[in-house]
Amino acid sequence: MKLSYPNPSRSFDASSRRVCFWGYDSTIEISFFVEAGALKRLCPDMSDVESGFLQAFDTARKRIYEAADKVYARAGKASCAYILAAENF
Numbered sequence: 001m002k003l004s005y006p007n008p009s010r011s012f013d014a015s016s017r018r019v020c021f022w023g024y025d026s027t028i029e030i031s032f033f034v035e036a037g038a039l040k041r042l043c044p045d046m047s048d049v050e051s052g053f054l055q056a057f058d059t060a061r062k063r064i065y066e067a068a069d070k071v072y073a074r075a076g077k078a079s080c081a082y083i084l085a086a087e088n089f
Helices: 036-042 052-057 061-075
Strands: 011-015 018-025 026-033 081-084
Touching: 011 052, 018 052, 018 061, 026 036, 026 061, 036 052, 052 061, 061 081
Parallel strands: 026 081
Antiparallel strands: 011 018, 018 026
8 A cells, every 4th residue: 555645744752762754545644653773774874863863754755655655555554653663674
C-alpha cells in the first residue's frame, strides 16, 4: 500500500528522541516516528540537537517515505502509529 504525504510537517519529540510525521491512507491519518538510530544511519554526520534531527529527516525524506510505505504494507493496517527503526533502512 502506497501512502500519500500531502502534509510536509514533521516535529521533534525530545523525550523520545525521534521525529514524527504523518502519512495518509485515503482519509485515515497514520502517525510515524523515526528513531534517532535510523536518522543516524541515513545521515551519519547529523547534529544531536533538534535542528539536526529535523535536517536529517528533510535530507532523507524520500527514503523515509519509502520505508514508511513498506512498514505500513507489511503490518496490514494493524495500527495507526508506526516506528521506523534503523533496521527499516
